Amino acid sequence: MSDAVIETALSTRRAFAARGWREWSGTMMLLALITRAKATAWLLIVPAVTLPIWIIGSERGWLAEQILPRPADVLHTLNEMLASGELAQHAGISLLRVLLGFAVGAGAGLALGAAMGLSRRVDDHVRPLFTAIAQVPALAWIPLAMLLLGIGETLKIVVIAKAAFVPVAMNTSAGIANVPRALVEVGETFRFSPLQMLRHVVLPGAVPPIFTGLRYGLTHAWIALVSVELLASSEGLGYLLVWGRQMFWLDTVLVAMIVIGIIGFASDKLLAAVEARLQRWRTDGV
Amino acid sequence: MSRAAERAIRAETPNADQAAARGRLEVRGVSKAFTVNGAPIAALNDVSLTVRPGEFVALLGPSGCGKSTLLRLIAGLDRDYKGCIVQDGEAVTSTSLERGIVFQEPRLFPWATVRQNIALGLKNAPISEADKRAAVAAHIALVGLDGFAEAYPHQLSGGMAQRAAIARGLVNRPRLLLLDEPFGALDALTRARLQTELQRIWAHEKITMILVTHDVDEAVFLGDRVVVLAPRPGRISRIFDVPAARPRARSDDDLVRLRNEVLRTLEHDSAADPQLSPGSRRDA
Numbered sequence: 001m002s003d004a005v006i007e008t009a010l011s012t013r014r015a016f017a018a019r020g021w022r023e024w025s026g027t028m029m030l031l032a033l034i035t036r037a038k039a040t041a042w043l044l045i046v047p048a049v050t051l052p053i054w055i056i057g058s059e060r061g062w063l064a065e066q067i068l069p070r071p072a073d074v075l076h077t078l079n080e081m082l083a084s085g086e087l088a089q090h091a092g093i094s095l096l097r098v099l100l101g102f103a104v105g106a107g108a109g110l111a112l113g114a115a116m117g118l119s120r121r122v123d124d125h126v127r128p129l130f131t132a133i134a135q136v137p138a139l140a141w142i143p144l145a146m147l148l149l150g151i152g153e154t155l156k157i158v159v160i161a162k163a164a165f166v167p168v169a170m171n172t173s174a175g176i177a178n179v180p181r182a183l184v185e186v187g188e189t190f191r192f193s194p195l196q197m198l199r200h201v202v203l204p205g206a207v208p209p210i211f212t213g214l215r216y217g218l219t220h221a222w223i224a225l226v227s228v229e230l231l232a233s234s235e236g237l238g239y240l241l242v243w244g245r246q247m248f249w250l251d252t253v254l255v256a257m258i259v260i261g262i263i264g265f266a267s268d269k270l271l272a273a274v275e276a277r278l279q280r281w282r283t284d285g286v
Numbered sequence: 287m288s289r290a291a292e293r294a295i296r297a298e299t300p301n302a303d304q305a306a307a308r309g310r311l312e313v314r315g316v317s318k319a320f321t322v323n324g325a326p327i328a329a330l331n332d333v334s335l336t337v338r339p340g341e342f343v344a345l346l347g348p349s350g351c352g353k354s355t356l357l358r359l360i361a362g363l364d365r366d367y368k369g370c371i372v373q374d375g376e377a378v379t380s381t382s383l384e385r386g387i388v389f390q391e392p393r394l395f396p397w398a399t400v401r402q403n404i405a406l407g408l409k410n411a412p413i414s415e416a417d418k419r420a421a422v423a424a425h426i427a428l429v430g431l432d433g434f435a436e437a438y439p440h441q442l443s444g445g446m447a448q449r450a451a452i453a454r455g456l457v458n459r460p461r462l463l464l465l466d467e468p469f470g471a472l473d474a475l476t477r478a479r480l481q482t483e484l485q486r487i488w489a490h491e492k493i494t495m496i497l498v499t500h501d502v503d504e505a506v507f508l509g510d511r512v513v514v515l516a517p518r519p520g521r522i523s524r525i526f527d528v529p530a531a532r533p534r535a536r537s538d539d540d541l542v543r544l545r546n547e548v549l550r551t552l553e554h555d556s557a558a559d560p561q562l563s564p565g566s567r568r569d570a
Contacts (some may be wrong), residue, residue, distance in 0.1 A: 165524045185363055186393050189381045191410045191459075200406055204397045281397045 010188060055067055058243040077251040078130040078258070091259055094236040097153070101160025102221040108213060109165040113172025113213070117206070118198075123173070130169065136225040138163035151232040156225070164217035164225035171213025175206035215268055222264045308374050309461035309494035311360065316369035318355055318520075328519030329355045330367070335522065336514060337496060339461075342488055344509030345498045346548065348556060352520025353498045354390075357466050360496065362389045371394060385409060386455035389469040392447035394439040400426065400450045401435040407457045423483060426454040446474035452484070455493065465497040469504065478536075481507060485533060489560060503550070506545045508521040514548060516555040524551050 051071070057063065058070040081087035112130070116123040136161050149155045179202050187201045229238025237256050244252035313563055316331040330352040337343050345353045358364045362381040371378040374386065394403045404425055408418045426435050429449040439447055448468055463486075469477040481504060488495055488508075499505050505512045509528050516523035519552055526548055530540050 025422060180387070181391050182391065183395060186389075186395075187489060189361065189385075189387050190407050191383060193410075196409055198408070204395070207397075222401070279397070281399075282440075 016133065036126075037082055039162045066248055066250060069254065074251045074254045074258075077249075078255045081252075083254060087255070087259065090235060090237050090240050090256075091263065094229065094238065094260075097156050097236065098160060098221050098225050099217075099228075101157045101166045101225070102218055104157060105161030106168045106220065107162070107166030108169025109213070109217060110210070112165075112171040113210075114176060116169070116173035117176025118202070123177075134166040136168065137229050138220070142228060144231065155232060158219045159228045160224045163220040167216035167220055168210075168213040171209045171216065172206070175209025175213070176202055178209070179205035207275070207278055211271065215271050215275075218267055218271060219264065222260070222267070226260060264269050309339045310374055311335075311462060311494065311496070312372045313337075313356070313360070314345060314370050314372070316356070316359060316365075316367055316371065318352070318359065318367040320353050330359075331519035331521045332369070333520070333522055337494055340492055340494055342497070342508055343493045344505035344512045345496065345515060346502065346505040346512050346552075347515030347520075347523075348500060348517055348552065350520075351515040353500075353515050354466050355520065356515075357387075357464050357496065357498045360384055360462075361464050363387075381459040382460075384460050385462045385464060385465040386460035388448075388455040388466065388468045390470050392439065392444075392451040394447055394450055394454075394480040396439050397439055398406045398432060399436050400442070403439070403450060404454045404457050405492045411458055420456055421459075425457045428456070428490075429453040430483070432535065443476075444472050445480060447479065448472065449483075452487070456487070460493065462494045462496070465495065467498055467500070470499070470501075477504075484508065488489075490531065501543055502548050504534070506541050506548060507534060512544075512548055514551050514555070516558075523555050 055071055058068055113221050141162055145158055183201055187197045226238040229236040230242050233239045237260050240256040241253055313335045316330055316333045319326040319328050347353050359367055362378050401422055404422045430453050431449055468482050512522045512526040530538055
């Protein structure tokens with residue numbers, strides 16, 4: 001262990017010892033850590049069961065090799081594609097599309113959601129149209145969007161943005177509208193200006209639902225990306241899936257699926273970590 | 287409270303005596319109706335009351351007598367009523383930093399520490415940042431929360447959270463502090479301790495306080511006057527003077543006698559209430 005880590009640990013301990021309630025909260029932190037480890041163990045159960053079945057199944061030839069390749073083959077292909085830079089290239093293009101589309105969609109969703117949550121009039125005017133648009137899945141917009149925008153990058157960004165936009169706008173408006181009236185009244189007694197109310201009461205109160213919306217939005221953006229790449233693309237992870245299927249390279253298909261899953265999982269965890277950081281007060285000392 | 291904290295509070299109000307002369311409240315002919323299922327229900331009917339500067343008035347009554355409604359009107363949180371409310375010659379038209387309020391629930395912002403919660407009360411106060419910091423520290427000390435300034439609300443007990451709420455209500459140095467059943471949700475022991483604390487703070491701050499409560503002991507123990515409200519429609523039924531000297535002891539004979547008298551008034555009111563009296567018919 002490095003000196004810095006030891007120093008941090010020591011100063012943390014000292015801080016805990018400073019006050020009775022802090023010491024108690026240190027114990028609670030340890031308990032929380034144990035609970036967390038248990039939860040992680042549970043998460044690993046399903047992979048721990050399915051992986052051996054896959055290995056045994058492919059060794060014994062339960063399914064034809066063209067349909068279900070052996071894990072070793074998939075791993076081999078994964079290594080090859082990593083080494084050649086092919087995988088990084090496809091993943092990079094997909095990631096860029098998602099980031100752009102998500103940024104546009106989530107940005108617009110936050111703005112519209114905030115406007116709907118804050119203003120009764122905006123909500124009355126916009127909500128019906130918004131609901132109608134939201135009911136049509138991102139995929140169903142593709143044929144129309146193709147005619148309007150062609151099959152270039154703009155199409156992909158627009159479809160991905162639409163997918164992210166809807167959950168972000170919905171959760172943001174609900175989150176802001178549901179900030180407890182009791183807390184808004186406290187702000188009123190302090191003569192908060194509308195801006196102060198937003199900064200000190202409404203936004204902090206709406207952080208959990210807004211982040212739920214952002215996480216849903218990112219998941220939906222990722223799903224829309226794969227769909228739009230399946231239909232209209234010559235590069236990216238979704239294209240890799242289609243191409244692999246057409247060539248009957250199921251190992252390539254599985255590699256693409258695994259990478260899509262890992263990136264989706266990692267990005268969701270990243271957002272969760274940002275949320276936890278913004279909401280330290282929930283866990284601090286418990 | 288520490289000496290330094292006391293000095294900080296004093297330094298902030300050089301003429302505390304002058305401030306103490308203010309905090310007069312007049313409620314004139316106030317009526318308020320709610321609409322329930324399309325039909326108007328009278329919550330308050332022609333309530334008039336004058337509160338003297340520095341006085342401690344307890345508004346006492348059963349639930350549904352409109353006492354909390356009256357307090358919200360005085361705070362300026364609800365402007366939809368008939369009649370007028372005047373503080374120090376100025377009509378109450380909205381909330382004001384001159385009127386602090388402590389609600390039944392602490393209503394602390396859960397994402398802010400005790401210090402931040404109290405500091406938020408000073409956002410619009412016309413004093414320097416250094417004075418604000420000193421005022422926050424002084425008020426944390428005033429309610430006995432030293433050492434818990436950096437704690438979040440969920441780490442506090444109910445009594446501690448309510449102390450923080452009281453500090454927040456006082457931090458702007460209002461001329462009038464409104465308390466809406468602030469100890470209603472606390473256990474008996476904590477409640478008694480906080481009542482004593484509140485009496486000490488009131489004596490120290492020399493400001494006007496109006497306390498809404500349904501607890502007869504609390505009203506008699508704390509109030510200079512006890513205003514008994516009767517329900518349906520909410521109106522003043524009787525006003526008791528509490529002459530007992532301060533600091534008061536709960537076992538004081540005069541207080542016990544007065545308590546029994548107030549209780550009889552409440553019982554008499556409820557007997558006259560068609561909805562509560564067992565002898566009356568429902569449709570009467």
